[in-house]
Amino acid sequence: xxxxxxxxxxxxxxxxxxxxxxxxxxxxxxxxxxxxxxxxxxxxxxxxxxxxxxxxxxxxxxxxxxxxxxxxxxxxxxxxxxxxxxxxxxxxxxxxxxxxxxxxxxxxxxxxxxxxxxxxxxxxxxxxxxxxxxxxxxxxxxxxxxxxxxxxxxxxxxxxxxxxxxxxxxxxxxxxxxxxxxxxxxxxxxxxxxxxxxxxxxxxxxxxxxxxxxxxxxxxxxxxxxxxxxxxxxxxxxxxxxxxxxxxxxxxxxxxxxxxxxxxxxxxxxxxxxxxxxxxxxxxxxxxxxxxxx
Amino acid sequence: xxxxxxxxxxxxxxxxxxxxxxxxxxxxxxxxxxxxxxxxxxxxxxxxxxxxxxxxxxxxxxxxxxxxxxxxxxxxxxxxxxxxxxxxxxxxxxxxxxxxxxxxxxxxxxxxxxxxxxxxxxxxxxxxxxxxxxxxxxxxxxxxxxxxxxxxxxxxxxxxxxxxxxxxxxxxxxxxxxxxxxxxxxxxxxxxxxxxxxxxxxxxxxxxxxxxxxxxxxxxxxxxxxxxxxxxxxxxxxxxxxxxxxxxxxxxxxxxxxxxxxxxxxxxxxxxxxxxxxxxxxxxxxxxxxxxxxxxxxxxxxxxxxxxxxxxxxxxxxxxxxxxxxxxxxxxxxxxxxxxxxxxxxxxxxxxxxxxxxxxxxxxxxxxx
Numbered sequence: 001x002x003x004x005x006x007x008x009x010x011x012x013x014x015x016x017x018x019x020x021x022x023x024x025x026x027x028x029x030x031x032x033x034x035x036x037x038x039x040x041x042x043x044x045x046x047x048x049x050x051x052x053x054x055x056x057x058x059x060x061x062x063x064x065x066x067x068x069x070x071x072x073x074x075x076x077x078x079x080x081x082x083x084x085x086x087x088x089x090x091x092x093x094x095x096x097x098x099x100x101x102x103x104x105x106x107x108x109x110x111x112x113x114x115x116x117x118x119x120x121x122x123x124x125x126x127x128x129x130x131x132x133x134x135x136x137x138x139x140x141x142x143x144x145x146x147x148x149x150x151x152x153x154x155x156x157x158x159x160x161x162x163x164x165x166x167x168x169x170x171x172x173x174x175x176x177x178x179x180x181x182x183x184x185x186x187x188x189x190x191x192x193x194x195x196x197x198x199x200x201x202x203x204x205x206x207x208x209x210x211x212x213x214x215x216x217x218x219x220x221x222x223x224x225x226x227x228x229x230x231x232x233x234x235x236x237x238x239x240x241x242x243x244x245x246x247x248x249x250x251x252x253x254x255x256x257x258x259x260x261x262x263x264x265x266x267x268x269x270x271x272x273x274x275x276x277x278x279x280x281x282x283x284x285x286x287x288x289x290x291x292x293x294x
Numbered sequence: 295x296x297x298x299x300x301x302x303x304x305x306x307x308x309x310x311x312x313x314x315x316x317x318x319x320x321x322x323x324x325x326x327x328x329x330x331x332x333x334x335x336x337x338x339x340x341x342x343x344x345x346x347x348x349x350x351x352x353x354x355x356x357x358x359x360x361x362x363x364x365x366x367x368x369x370x371x372x373x374x375x376x377x378x379x380x381x382x383x384x385x386x387x388x389x390x391x392x393x394x395x396x397x398x399x400x401x402x403x404x405x406x407x408x409x410x411x412x413x414x415x416x417x418x419x420x421x422x423x424x425x426x427x428x429x430x431x432x433x434x435x436x437x438x439x440x441x442x443x444x445x446x447x448x449x450x451x452x453x454x455x456x457x458x459x460x461x462x463x464x465x466x467x468x469x470x471x472x473x474x475x476x477x478x479x480x481x482x483x484x485x486x487x488x489x490x491x492x493x494x495x496x497x498x499x500x501x502x503x504x505x506x507x508x509x510x511x512x513x514x515x516x517x518x519x520x521x522x523x524x525x526x527x528x529x530x531x532x533x534x535x536x537x538x539x540x541x542x543x544x545x546x547x548x549x550x551x552x553x554x555x556x557x558x559x560x561x562x563x564x565x566x567x568x569x570x571x572x573x574x575x576x577x578x579x580x581x582x583x584x585x586x587x588x589x590x591x592x593x594x595x596x597x598x599x600x601x602x603x604x605x606x607x608x609x610x611x612x613x614x615x616x617x618x619x620x621x622x623x624x625x626x627x628x629x630x631x632x633x634x635x636x637x638x639x640x641x642x643x644x645x646x647x648x649x650x651x652x653x654x655x656x657x658x659x660x661x662x663x
Contacts, residue, residue, distance in 0.1 A: 048478040050661040070480045078478040080661075084470025088311055093304075100300040101479035101486060145475065 001061060001152060002026055003047075003183050008056035010042050010207075017042040018053070019207040029179045031194030031215075032187035034204035035284045040187040041081055043204070044157050047185070048078045060153070074103065077151030079142045081158045081187075087131030091122055091141055094130055098145040109148070116144040119174065121167070135162040143171065147178075154184045160193050172197050191276040201276075203283055210283060215276060222274035222282060225262055229269040230254040239265065246281045298485055298492075305463075305486075305493035315459050319501075322451055323508050329442050330512040340434045340517075343374035347432040350377060369531060373437040376522065376529030377430040383528050384426045394418045413630035417621045420537035428529050431522030435513045436542040440530060442509055443549055444615035452501060452557060452612060453582060459497045460564040461577040463490050464656055468572040474661045483657045490656075491565065491649055498561030502554040510546075527618070537621040549614040552634070556611025559641040559648075560585055563608065566648040569655040585609065601626060607637040607644065 003025040010018040018039040032040050045051035047058055049065055049072065058065045065072040085094060092113060099109030117123045120140035130138065139162040146154060156175075160168045175184055176197040186194055194201065194215075201218060203211040211218060226246075230253050231239065239245050239257060243265050246258035258272065259265045260282045272278075309315065350357050360377070368378045398418055401411050442448060467473045476482040514520065523543035527533040530542065540548065564581040571577045589609030597603040603624055610617050610633065617637070623630035 045474070045661055048474075050474055050477045052660060070483065073478060073482065074480040076478060078475070080471065080474040080478075082471050083475055084472050086308065086470075086472070093307075097304045098475065098479070100297065100304055101476060101481050103297055103480045106300060149480070 001181075001183060003153060004059040005043075005047070006057050006059055008043065008046055008053045008058065010039075010046060010051070011054040016207045018046070021056070021207075021209050023202065023209060023212055025183050025185070027179070027181050027183055028199030029175060029184045029186060029194070029197050031198035031201040032185055032204060033189065033191065033194065033201055033280065034187075035189060037206075038204040038284075039207035040204055041157055042207075044078075044155050044185065044187060045080075047153075048076060048155055049073065074149065075152040077146040077149060077154040079146040079156045079159050081161075083142055085130040085133075085138055085141065087129060089130050090127050091117065091130060091133070092126040094141060095145060095148065099148050102149040104149060112148055113144075116147055119147075120144045121170070136164060136167065139163055140167065152182055154178070154182055156184070156186045158187055158189075160188060160190060168193065189280075191280050195276045203279075205283060218279055219274045219276070222279060224271060225260055225282065226272045226274045226278045227259045227261060227265055227269040228256065228272045229259065229266050230256050231266070235266070244281050246278055297481065298489055301481065301486055301489035302492050302496075305489045306496060309459050309463070309493055309497050312459075315455075318455055318458050319504065322455060322501075323504060325451060326442065326448075326505065326508040327512045329445070329448075330438055330509070330516050339370050340374045340437075343371045343377075344432045344434065346371070346377055347375055347430055350430050372531035373441065374434050375430065375432050376428060376525050379529045379531070379534060380428055380430060383428075383526075383534065386534065387421065387424055387426045387528070391418065391421050394421065409625045409628045409630055412628075413623050413625075416623065416630050416632075417537055420539070420621065423539040424528060424537065425526045425539060425541075426528070428525045431525050431529075433522040433525065433530060433542070435517040435520055436522055436525075436530065436546070438513050438517060439509055439546055440532060440615070443546075443553070444532065444613075446613070448505070449613050452505065452553075453560065453585060455501050456498060456557065456561050456564055457578045457581050459501070460494050460561055461568055461581060462574050463494055463565055464568040464652075465571055465574045465577045468659070469574060473659060477656075477659065477661065487653050487656050491562070491652065494561050494565045495558055498557045499554065502550070502557045505553065506550045532615065533619055535620050536618055538618060540618075545618060549618070552611050552614035552617070552638075555638065555641060556608060556614065559645045560608055560612060562645045562648040562652070566652045566655075569652040569659075585612070589613075600624065603633070604636060604640040607640040610634075610637045611641055 005021055005023045005025075008018055008021045009016060021039075021043065032043070034040050042051065046053045049058075060068065060072060089097065095113040095116065096109055099113060104112065114123070117126050120143055122137060122140055122144070125133075125137070130141065133141070139159070143156075143159055146156065160171060163171060172193065175186065178184070179197070179199075186198070188194060198215060200212060200214050202209060203218075232254055236245075236248070236255050236257060239259060244260040246260060247256075248258075249256045258278065259269065260278055346357065346360070363371070372378055394414060395418060398411070398414050401414065467476060476486055520543070524541045527536055527538065527540050527542055527545045533545070538545070560581075563584060564577070567577045567580045567584065571580060585608045588605035591597070592603050592606035592609070595602075597606065601624060617634045622633040624633055624636040626636060
């Protein structure tokens with residue numbers, strides 16, 4: 001199975017949300033990383049056929065998804081970033097409705113819904129109305145609906161939003177277990193979500209793909225660029241002005257800082273092994289504000 | 295097919311299981327029942343009319359006080375009995391036929407052709423068929439049904455019910471963010487739209503049926519019998535000028551059928567707005583405006599005999615009494631076509647267009663926020 005994003009652009013007025021994006025995806029988990037307004041959601045909407053690109057097309061195994069129509073949507077699972085629910089529907093009824101939309105037989109859907117409610121830990125509240133659910137519970141219902149049709153292509157837009165740490169680990173493990181024969185695209189700006197499960201990371205900035213590689217390779221490219229040092233308040237201010245500063249931790253020794261720099265920022269700075277979090281700082285330090293984002 | 299029914303079941307649940315819809319439907323039934331009871335309780339005219347008819351049969355048609363009743367009183371009593379109209383109708387019809395015949399002959403002599411001539415001939419032929427022979431009846435039930443079904447307040451209630459139930463069918467999906475989930479699912483671009491259209495039609499039909507059944511059952515319950523069902527409609531005050539050869543039960547069924555078609559068409563129009571507009575309240579008001587403004591314009595600008603009058607097709611059918619009380623045709627390229635047929639065909643065409651726009655709008659909807 002191969003999903004090709006072929007020169008996709010999406011333009012709103014004179015501004016590109018996604019610009020000339022090309023990428024080939026095969027089964028495995030892909031982490032889509034980028035700040036707000038980098039085009040992650042727009043790209044995912046185009047990939048789910050709910051938004052037309054200005055240019056380009058998405059091709060699955062040589063066939064344009066636009067022409068595949070419901071054949072494509074039949075193997076698609078999607079969790080949008082901000083999705084609504086019917087407040088007067090129970091969790092069970094909502095999933096049965098989504099099963100009907102996905103064309104599942106009622107008897108099969110009953111079994112699948114029960115199984116998924118168990119997986120997302122909502123079986124006990126399956127008869128409660130969604131209007132009474134917390135944000136995290138709604139997110140878990142969203143995850144369950146995306147998995148109803150056992151999709152071959154799973155597109156998850158910020159799926160871990162609202163989940164507590166335990167649920168996030170459960171969810172990551174679930175995604176990892178399923179990834180053998182599926183293309184899973186997982187957008188987030190929480191780097192730890194994709195650190196251990198991604199086959200590759202796609203870095204998106206201002207609508208353009210700036211990197212696509214395995215985490216290992218990307219981090220290798222960052223070797224000798226991550227430093228740490230213990231500084232005082234004055235030096236910290238100076239570092240903040242001149243370098244990309246990551247973690248800052250105040251301890252008895254002073255202020256321990258993590259600095260991203262091509263050159264040694266301070267004589268006493270020592271080289272550190274790069275982490276995915278450093279990568280985020282390296283590429284996306286000047287993150288767009290929500291107002292600037294499309 | 296089973297997939298469609300499965301989705302239809304869920305769509306019906308979405309429409310009906312809303313507190314405001316359920317409460318409104320209940321209030322509507324109560325209003326209809328109260329509308330039936332009130333004249334029975336307060337309307338001694340109904341009882342007076344009933345007694346007059348009883349006396350008529352007891353005295354073998356010799357009710358002396360009939361002539362003593364003032365015209366104003368007669369008009370009020372005529373809502374409940376045809377006793378005053380029988381002789382008047384015969385005379386009025388004969389006069390009308392003779393007058394129209396004379397007019398047609400004159401036009402013929404002058405070689406006048408075209409819409410006006412054809413329309414007069416059509417009117418004449420219809421009037422000739424009108425049944426003017428009828429027995430005196432107490433028409434409490436039919437009078438009541440006629441009053442209720444010709445009430446503008448009831449029409450507004452019906453429209454409110456439709457708008458409450460159907461404005462959100464698509465608008466709510468857009469506003470609560472379900473559109474992304476629906477459109478990315480297998481049946482989210484075709485079958486779901488059919489299911490939503492069918493669910494809306496079922497809801498609209500149920501509103502019309504609730505109206506029809508409640509009106510007839512409560513009327514039978516409170517007025518006792520269906521006497522006068524075979525009396526010509528001209529014997530009822532508001533239809534004395536009608537050219538239609540119909541009796542009271544037929545006209546009730548016809549009005550119900552027209553209302554049914556009108557409500558279905560209005561429902562589909564509201565659905566179309568719902569598929570185009572993201573905001574529920576805007577959909578609600580836009581739908582109202584789209585039905586009531588053309589109605590107002592057609593009346594104020596005198597489009598009744600004109601092809602432009604078709605813009606009021608929705609209005610004519612949800613307020614069906616209007617079309618049946620008088621001879622009314624549209625000039626369709628010189629040919630007179632009874633308003634009732636022209637508007638019916640127009641509604642079917644408008645409804646097909648509404649369904650097409652609804653389907654297109656949702657299928658091509660772009661999820662951008």
